[in-house]
Every structure is written in structure tokens, then in C-alpha cells.
Amino acid sequence: MAMANNVINLATFVSSIFPSSVDKLKKKSSNSFQKNNFWVSRISSVKAVKSPAEPATGKWERQRRPQNVDGDIFVDHTCIDCDTCRWMAPQVFTRVDGMSAVSKQPTCEEDRLKALQALLSCPTGSIRTEEPPADILDAQKTFPIPIDEKKLPGVYHCGYHSEKSYGATSYLIVHPEGNILIDSPRFTERLAREIETLGGVRYMFLTHKDDVADHGKWSKRLGCDRVLHSKDVEDCTIDVEIKLEGSGPWSLADDILLIHTPGHTEGSVCLFYKSLKVLFSGDHLMVTGSKLDILECFNRLPVDIQVESIEKLLEFEFNWIIPGHRRRIVFKDVAEKNAVLEALIQEHSSVRNRPLQCIFAAASIGVMVSAHGFFNSTAFCYLIASMGLQALWSFALACLDLHALRSKRNLQNPVLVSLFVVGDWVTAILSLAAACSSAGVTVLYARDLGYCRSAPISCSRFQTSISLAFISWFLLAISSHVTFWLLAAV
Numbered sequence: 001m002a003m004a005n006n007v008i009n010l011a012t013f014v015s016s017i018f019p020s021s022v023d024k025l026k027k028k029s030s031n032s033f034q035k036n037n038f039w040v041s042r043i044s045s046v047k048a049v050k051s052p053a054e055p056a057t058g059k060w061e062r063q064r065r066p067q068n069v070d071g072d073i074f075v076d077h078t079c080i081d082c083d084t085c086r087w088m089a090p091q092v093f094t095r096v097d098g099m100s101a102v103s104k105q106p107t108c109e110e111d112r113l114k115a116l117q118a119l120l121s122c123p124t125g126s127i128r129t130e131e132p133p134a135d136i137l138d139a140q141k142t143f144p145i146p147i148d149e150k151k152l153p154g155v156y157h158c159g160y161h162s163e164k165s166y167g168a169t170s171y172l173i174v175h176p177e178g179n180i181l182i183d184s185p186r187f188t189e190r191l192a193r194e195i196e197t198l199g200g201v202r203y204m205f206l207t208h209k210d211d212v213a214d215h216g217k218w219s220k221r222l223g224c225d226r227v228l229h230s231k232d233v234e235d236c237t238i239d240v241e242i243k244l245e246g247s248g249p250w251s252l253a254d255d256i257l258l259i260h261t262p263g264h265t266e267g268s269v270c271l272f273y274k275s276l277k278v279l280f281s282g283d284h285l286m287v288t289g290s291k292l293d294i295l296e297c298f299n300r301l302p303v304d305i306q307v308e309s310i311e312k313l314l315e316f317e318f319n320w321i322i323p324g325h326r327r328r329i330v331f332k333d334v335a336e337k338n339a340v341l342e343a344l345i346q347e348h349s350s351v352r353n354r355p356l357q358c359i360f361a362a363a364s365i366g367v368m369v370s371a372h373g374f375f376n377s378t379a380f381c382y383l384i385a386s387m388g389l390q391a392l393w394s395f396a397l398a399c400l401d402l403h404a405l406r407s408k409r410n411l412q413n414p415v416l417v418s419l420f421v422v423g424d425w426v427t428a429i430l431s432l433a434a435a436c437s438s439a440g441v442t443v444l445y446a447r448d449l450g451y452c453r454s455a456p457i458s459c460s461r462f463q464t465s466i467s468l469a470f471i472s473w474f475l476l477a478i479s480s481h482v483t484f485w486l487l488a489a490v
């Protein structure tokens with residue numbers, strides 16, 4: 001089957017550009033996050049915005065969106081823009097005006113089947129047909145769907161996404177030591193029977209507290225043990241059979257490792273399937289816009305902790321990331337995976353760089369002004385001025401980052417990021433020029449004129465101050481590149 005349609009190969013970013021509902025949600029109030037209810041908040045907003053053109057009576061939300069092309073299959077106004085139908089049947093569905101719509105009615109059996117699979121998987125039942133689909137039973141029988149029989153034998157997409165899990169995707173691993181169901185699909189007896197024919201389920205692994213949906217019904221029906229980290233146990237999951245404690249890692253089978261990755265939630269855990277080099281990441285990592293990212297504005301813990309959780313993943317050899325929401329990612333090799341993760345770490349580490357930049361710049365000024373005779377050199381005075389500017393700039397950005405983290409606001413809008421880029425590059429160039437010119441003067445004093453031996457000046461302090469200035473500039477240079485890269489991404 002056309003795997004390229006379902007998988008984003010990061011080497012071909014261009015083909016994977018799709019607008020992000022998450023970005024859109026980031027612009028909304030943070031209240032919905034605090035209620036731990038971001039997908040539902042999207043639904044509410046859809047229902048709230050009734051177009052004046054719609055009829056005053058009847059359930060207009062369930063009517064055909066005008067953005068659909070003519071034909072049997074259509075998307076109604078209840079779409080939550082979760083992207084499921086678009087990655088399941090990209091030939092049929094596209095995104096128009098913030099929701100899915102049918103861009104082309106299926107013209108062959110394969111496309112029709114994919115469209116019906118998407119219809120069955122839609123968490124809000126927003127995909128509908130004008131005529132009752134006579135072939136819906138055939139589509140139902142195809143679940144769970146193998147992801148890639150050659151590269152990922154025994155790994156299935158369960159479909160039947162649940163609104164209770166904010167539309168999350170559930171997967172099944174058929175494993176010789178007992179099958180594992182990853183997160184909870186919507187409960188349907190037909191899917192339960194199909195899973196039974198594949199050997200049932202030994203463990204139901206819940207990546208975190210958001211994607212638990214009908215876990216109780218599944219556990220009862222299939223007789224499986226549910227696994228969830230104790231930090232994510234809530235009233236509705238109090239009876240899960242296995243509560244993971246501590247920071248792991250834990251093992252579900254010889255080649256199945258559970259890695260604690262706090263950040264999105266305190267008890268977020270990824271499942272690493274060693275033999276197939278696959279990481280099931282839950283909501284820890286996912287594709288946002290056109291790249292791998294974290295859902296920073298929906299984090300329950302500070303971003304620093306999530307960055308540490310990403311760093312933890314560098315030691316594991318996988319080249320697939322199968323997230324709880326949105327598209328799967330396949331890397332060319334482990335090296336490419338590490339490069340992408342390191343870029344992600346770097347991007348979000350700039351938050352940590354700011355205070356350090358400020359501290360090193362201030363230290364450089366402190367040492368320089370304590371050195372006897374610094375005012376005799378214009379270069380040293382210039383260094384103090386430029387480090388002062390850098391310290392103020394970094395301090396302001398550190399405060400802004402802190403404010404954004406506390407209020408869970410997203411600062412990644414084009415205007416702000418452009419401002420950061422200009423400020424970072426200007427201060428970085430000034431700092432480098434000041435550090436280089438001061439270094440030149442120090443060399444002149446020490447080597448050529450011999451002032452350090454004869455004149456009453458503190459050469460060692462000049463050198464220390466200049467070294468601190470170079471460190472501060474280096475940190476700023478990293479931040480400058482990160483903000484420049486961010487500008488390209490927003």
C-alpha cells in the first residue's frame with residue numbers, strides 16, 4: 001500500500017506540510033489546557049461559531065460543509081481538525097478553513113476503502129455519506145490495519161479513535177510473549193473480536209492519562225492488564241492493574257522497554273520496541289506543522305524537564321516514531337533520528353541559554369571594571385558597553401521566557417520571533433566585535449608592548465573578562481541560530 005502517504009519522511013519535509021490545529025489551539029486561551037481538555041475545547045468552539053448563513057432550525061453542525069466537493073462522502077461542521085482522515089486517506093481528504101473536507105471523491109476501490117476506514121476512525125463521527133454505505137462492513141473487517149507488513153510486521157493501527165482520548169491513535173503489537181494494545185481505541189465489539197483473532201491482548205499500555213478512553217471496557221472484555229505510570233493515575237484509572245513507580249525503565253517483554261519521559265504529563269511513558277526499532281511516543285513527541293516537536297503549551301511540567309526526557313531518547317536506537325496523535329515519522333537511520341532530536345533539544349534549550357548569557361556577560365563586566373587601568377583602552381570600554389547591552393537583552397528575554405512558561409503562552413509568532421532574530425544577531429555581532437578587539441589589545445599589551453610586566457595594569461583580569469565575553473557570545477550565537485531557524489518554521 002502507499003506507505004508514503006501515511007508516513008512523513010523527514011528527509012522530504014516539503015511533502016509533509018500541513019497546517020496544525022495545535023498551533024491554532026495555542027492561540028486560544030490556556031483555560032482549556034488547565035481543564036486538560038484541549039480537543040474538547042476545539043469542539044466547543046466549533047459549535048459556538050454558528051454561521052448566520054446556516055438555517056435557524058435543525059442540527060446545522062451535522063450538515064455538509066460547503067468546502068466539500070460534490071458527491072457521496074462529506075465532512076460536517078463537527079470536525080475537530082485532528083488530521084486523522086487526512087493521513088489515513090490523503091487522496092480524499094484535505095484541510096480547508098481549519099477543518100477537514102473532501103477534496104476528491106474516491107474513484108477506485110482502494111480510495112473508497114481508505115475513506116470508509118477514515119469514516120470509522122473519525123473520533124467525532126464527522127465524516128458522513130449521503131447514502132448508507134453498503135460496503136461499510138467490508139471496511140470494518142479491515143481493522144486493525146497493518147501499518148507496514150514488511151518493515152513493521154505485527155504492528156497494527158486499531159482505528160476507531162475516541163473523542164474521550166482527544167482523537168488519539170491506538171496501536172496493537174502482536175508479540176510472541178503476549179500482545180500489547182497501546183492506548184485505548186473507542187470500544188467496539190467488532191474490533192474486540194478482530195483483536196481476539198490475532199491472539200487477544202496481554203497488556204494494555206497507556207502512554208499517559210489523556211489517552212485512556214474506554215480502557216475499563218477493553219480490559220474487562222479482553223482480560224488484559226492495564227499499565228499506567230502511578231503519577232498519571234486519576235480517579236477514572238485508579239483500578240489499573242499495573243502502576244509503574246519511579247523512573248524506570250521497565251520491561252514488558254524481552255525486546256519491549258518502557259521509558260519514562262515526563263514533560264507532557266508527569267507520568268508520560270514511551271514504549272520502545274527494540275526489534276523493530278520503533279518508539280511509540282504518546283504525546284511526548286509529535287509532528288506539529290512540518291516538523292517533529294513537543295506540545296509545549298499543553299505541558300503539565302516545565303519545558304526543561306521535557307527537554308531532559310528528549311535527551312534520554314538519544315541513547316535508544318529507533319528509526320520510527322509512532323505518536324499518539326497525527327502522523328508517523330520514519331527516519332533514514334538512527335543518525336538522522338539523533339540529528340532531529342538534537343535540533344529539537346537545542347531549539348528548546350535556548351530557554352536555558354538566556355540566563356547563562358546574562359550571567360557570563362555580567363561577570364565579564366564585573367571582572368573588567370575591577371581591573372586596574374581598563375579605562376585607558378577604548379576596546380575595553382567598548383567591551384563593557386556591548387556586554388552591558390547583551391546582559392540587558394538576555395535578561396529581558398529570560399524574563400519573557402519565564403513569563404511564557406508560567407502563563408503557558410506561545411511566543412512563537414512571526415513578529416515576535418523576527419524581533420528576537422534581529423536582537424540576537426545585532427547583540428551577537430557587537431559582542432563578537434568587542435571580544436575580538438579587546439583580545440587584540442590584550443595581545444598587544446602582553447606580547448608587543450610588554451605592558452603586562454612593566455605597567456601597573458591587570459592583564460590577567462583583562463584576559464579573564466575577555467574569556468567570559470567569548471563564552472557569553474558563544475551562548476548567544478547558539479540562541480541566534482535557534483531563533484533564526486524558528487523564524488523559518490513559524
Ligand SMILES: [Zn+2]
Nearest residue numbers: 208210264283
Ligand atoms: Zn496528552
